[in-house]
Amino acid sequence: MKKARLSRDTVVFEELTCAFCGGRGRDPFDIMSSLSTCCVCGGSGKVLVRAPAVACAHCRGTWAVKTLTCTTCGGRGFIPHPVSPTVSCSLCKGSGDDASAPAMACLKCRGTGWMMEQFRKEKGVYE
Incomplete structure (x- = not known):
């Protein structure tokens, strides 16, 4: 868990595996190049979500709804609860x-x- 300070309240973030790239940090579709980084995690393979985090109900933690990136979690697979x-x-x-x-x-x-x-x-x- 990581902590960030916004105004007077301490905000805690969970570092979770990126659902879009599966933690690899690379574009899962190799559209531009096999070396291109994941557009959700920026290549780190991890995403920060405000704690406590739960799996996204709309995409069920998979990052996608049909063939579109989930608009609820932004492809992370998790949302803050x-x-x-x-x-x-x-x-x-x-x-x-x-x-x-x-x-x-x-x-x-x-x-x-x-x-x-x-x-x-x-x-x-x-x-």
């Missing part, structure tokens, strides 16, 4: 997918599969 209480998204039922177009992230939870309980109470979002 808030420390405040959360509930499963009532629209996508926790899948992170838009029911009308599975390649798109849920508009209510933005592909995470959950919503913060405090947000639901403040905004009057109920099942």
Whole structure:
């Protein structure tokens, strides 16, 4: 874990294996060159995600949705999970997918599969 200091709060990051390149640091498709670096991790094979990190619900930790890079996690395969209480998204039922177009992230939870309980109470979002 790495620590960063933003204002007065200490932010902790987890160093995880890049889901896009599988930790190799190279472009997994060899489109430009077999020597080109991964566009997600920049060639390190690792990504930093704010702790605690969980697998992305939209791409299920694989980095891709159909043939597109996941817009929820940006290809990392992981997203930060808030420390405040959360509930499963009532629209996508926790899948992170838009029911009308599975390649798109849920508009209510933005592909995470959950919503913060405090947000639901403040905004009057109920099942």
